[in-house]
Amino acid sequence: xxxxxxxxxxxxxxxxxxxxxxxxxxxxxxxxxxxxxxxxxxxxxxxxxxxxxxxxxxxxxxxxxxxxxxxxxxxxxxxxxxxxxxxxxxxxxxxxxxxxxxxxxxxxxxxxxxxxxxxxxxxxxxxxxxxxxxxxxxxxxxxxxxxxxxxxxxxxxxxxxxxxxxxxxxxxxxxxxxxxxxxxxxxxxxxxxxxxxxxxxxxxxxxxxxxxxxxxxxxxxxxxxxxxxxxxxxxxxxxxxxxxxxxxxxxxxxxxxxxxxxxxxxxxxxxxxxxxxxxxxxxxxxxxxxxxxxxxxxxxxxxxxxxxxxxxxxxxxxxxxxxxxxxxxxxxxxxxxxxxxxxxxxxxxxxxxxxxxxxxxxxxxxxxxxxxxxxxxxxxxx
Numbered sequence: 001x002x003x004x005x006x007x008x009x010x011x012x013x014x015x016x017x018x019x020x021x022x023x024x025x026x027x028x029x030x031x032x033x034x035x036x037x038x039x040x041x042x043x044x045x046x047x048x049x050x051x052x053x054x055x056x057x058x059x060x061x062x063x064x065x066x067x068x069x070x071x072x073x074x075x076x077x078x079x080x081x082x083x084x085x086x087x088x089x090x091x092x093x094x095x096x097x098x099x100x101x102x103x104x105x106x107x108x109x110x111x112x113x114x115x116x117x118x119x120x121x122x123x124x125x126x127x128x129x130x131x132x133x134x135x136x137x138x139x140x141x142x143x144x145x146x147x148x149x150x151x152x153x154x155x156x157x158x159x160x161x162x163x164x165x166x167x168x169x170x171x172x173x174x175x176x177x178x179x180x181x182x183x184x185x186x187x188x189x190x191x192x193x194x195x196x197x198x199x200x201x202x203x204x205x206x207x208x209x210x211x212x213x214x215x216x217x218x219x220x221x222x223x224x225x226x227x228x229x230x231x232x233x234x235x236x237x238x239x240x241x242x243x244x245x246x247x248x249x250x251x252x253x254x255x256x257x258x259x260x261x262x263x264x265x266x267x268x269x270x271x272x273x274x275x276x277x278x279x280x281x282x283x284x285x286x287x288x289x290x291x292x293x294x295x296x297x298x299x300x301x302x303x304x305x306x307x308x309x310x311x312x313x314x315x316x317x318x319x320x321x322x323x324x325x326x327x328x329x330x331x332x333x334x335x336x337x338x339x340x341x342x343x344x345x346x347x348x349x350x351x352x353x354x355x356x357x358x359x360x361x362x363x364x365x366x367x368x369x370x371x372x373x374x375x376x377x378x379x380x381x382x
Contacts, residue, residue, distance in 0.1 A: 001116070001119070001120065005119060005128070005131075006116075008132065008135075009112075009115050009116055009119055009135065010112075012115075012135055012136065012139060013111070013112050013115060013139075016139045016144070016148075017108070017148060019368075019369075020145050020148055020372055021050055023145070023368070023369045023372035023373050023376065024049060024050050024053055024372065024373070024376040025050075026369060026372075026373045027053075027372070027373030027374065027375075027376040027377040028049060028376070028377070030373060031281075031373060031374060031377040031379065032377070033377055033378055034377060034378030034379055035378060036378065037056055037057045037060070037378055037380075038052065038053075038056055038060075038378050039052040039053060039054065039055025039056045039057075039059050039060050039063070039100075039150065040052040040055055040060070040063075040096070040097075040100065044097075049376065051100075051104075052100075053375070053376035053377075054104060054145075054148060054149040054150060055100055055103075055104075055149070055150045056149075056375060056376070056378060057375075057380065058077070058151060059103075059149050059150035059151055060150075061074055061077055062077055062081060062082050062085075062103065062150050062151065062152070063082075063085075063096070063099055063100055063103055063150055065077055065079070065082040066082035066083070066085040066086045066089070066099045066102070066103060067086075067094065067096050067099045070235070073245065075232055075235075075236065075241045075242050075245060076242050076245055076246060077242075078152065078184060078185055078186055078187065078228060078242070079184060079228055079231070080152075080155070080181055080184035080185040080224065081103075081106070081151075081152040081155050081156075081185050082103070084106050084155065085099060085102045085103040085106050085150075086099070086102075088102045088105065088106060089101075089102035100150065103150040104148070104149075104150055106154075106155060107147065107148060107149060107150060107151065107153075107154040107155070108147075108148055108154070110154040110155040110157070110158040111147040111148065111153075111154035111157065111158065113158045113162075114154060114157045114158030114161050114162075115135060115138075117158060117161035117162040117165050118131075118134065118135065118138070118161050118339055119131050119134075119135065120165055121161060121164055121165045121168070121339075122134050122343055122346075124165075124168055125308065126343075126346075126347070129350055130343070130346050130347055130350050131346075133345075133346035133349055133350055133357075134339075134342050134343050134345075134346040136361070137342045137345050137346055137349070137360075137364070138336075138339070138342045140361060140364035140365055140368055141336065141342075141364060141368065142288060142332060142364065142367035142368045142370075142371045143288075143332045143333045143336060143368075143371060143381065143382050144336065144368060145368065145371065145372040145375065146333050146336060146382070147336065151333075152185050152186050153333065153336050153337060155185055156182050156185040156186040156188075156189055156337055157336065157337045157339070159178045159179070159181050159182040159185065159189070160178075160179075160182050160189060160192060160314075160337055160339070161339055162178055163175050163178040163179045163182065163192060163196070164195075164196075164310070164311075164314075164339075166178065167196055167199045167310075168199070170203060170207075172200075172213045172214045172216070172217040173213060173216070173217060175196065175217045176216060176217035176218070176219070176220030176221060177220065179192045179196065179217075179220060179221040179224075180220045180221060180222075180223045180224040181224055182224065183221060183222055183223070183224035183225040184224030184225065184227065184228055185224070186337070187225065187242070187321065188318050188321050188322060188334060188337065189224075189337075190221070190222065190225065190317070190321065191313075191314050191316075191317035191318035191321060192221055192314065193218065193221050193222065193317075194313045194314070194317050195310045195311070195313040195314035195317070196217070196218060196221065196310065197218055198309055198310040198313055199310045200214040200215070200217070200218060202310070228242070246325050256326075257324050258323070258324060258325065258326035260320065260323055262326070263293075263323045263326060263327065263328060264293070266326070266327075267286075267289070267290045267293070267328060268290075271286060271290075272286060272287075272290065281374055281379040281380070284370060284371075284374065284381075285374075285379075285380060285381055285382070288332050288367070288371065288381070288382070289328040289329065289331050289332060289382070290328060291332075292328070292331050292332040292335055293323070293328045293331055296315075296319050296335050296338065296341055297319065299315065299340075299341045299344050299345070300312075300315050300316045300319045300341075302344060303315045303316070303340055303341070303344055304316075306344055306347065307340055307343060307344055307347070308340075311339075311340035311343065312340065314338070314340060315338050315340040315341055315344075318334075318335075318337065318338045319335070319338065322334045329382075330382050331382070332371075332381075332382040333381075333382035334382075
């Protein structure tokens with residue numbers, strides 16, 4: 001990579017990180033505190049909201065797993081991210097605050113590494129301006145603050161992006177290892193399987209290369225999930241405990257598979273008409289969910305005509321997996337790792353005027369500021 005590219009990525013990352021702290025300050029100024037799901041509990045949060053707010057909601061569950069292992073009702077959360085946080089914190093002393101620091105370091109460093117991987121991946125096919133727009137769009141996406149929180153998004157994003165890059169470079173063993181780590185971090189990473197299978201097919205078709213190592217690589221992909229399922233079977237007797245307990249995390253979620261048209265029907269005919277429009281956080285979150293669902297559905301279809309087919313397969317599969325629980329709850333966060341969508345948006349935006357670009361950036365900036373501010377004050381966002 002050129003020095004200018006490295007400088008841009010680092011400056012963009014650091015600017016984004018500073019903005020998140022400013023949005024926390026905005027939240028403190030604008031929104032009353034909701035005390036139910038604060039990271040580190042109320043007393044710690046009040047001492048330093050700029051730190052502990054990034055452990056709100058699921059962040060506290062991941063921190064708890066890293067600190068004391070799995071407890072009943074926490075098997076929904078996949079193990080690799082808290083395991084990495086635990087391994088890093090071990091030499092420092094395993095206090096809860098050290099676990100929190102470790103996890104946030106893992107998240108932020110993973111995201112930075114992921115941004116470099118994304119840049120290199122985009123530059124394989126596009127010019128610098130498309131790579132620049134891809135990074136900016138990802139950083140300004142309304143839920144991008146989760147990349148800096150005690151959540152799995154940053155780690156699985158880095159693993160997925162680098163798995164794709166190494167697949168493009170035909171480093172098959174490394175691809176399989178990274179992809180297996182990804183499926184031990186987030187179930188959506190299973191979307192790598194059809195995407196990388198296509199890359200293997202392309203490799204075989206164009207290069208007539210040896211197929212043994214690529215096949216082994218593909219076989220490794222679900223191993224991360226498989227190991228976790230085996231652990232669940234030994235501990236709970238149910239290898240699908242992470243899925244069967246999903247209804248505990250919201251009334252909209254179901255332990256039975258729900259088809260995508262049913263989920264859209266629920267939102268348009270049940271969720272949105274019954275919103276309490278006097279309560280801004282719920283309105284904001286609901287429209288963010290359905291807006292993300294519609295946007296990424298369009299991008300998922302468009303991808304098959306505009307970008308590399310392996311990217312389109314990953315985007316489509318990664319889109320379809322989360323709503324199987326019957327809800328778009330958390331969907332604006334889940335789509336963060338679907339990097340082909342941001343490449344596609346960058347390609348589209350690259351052809352537009354400066355005014356259109358600035359308008360898109362402004363809209364995303366406002367949505368990000370509101371979403372981050374709400375999250376920092378204990379309101380559910382995604």
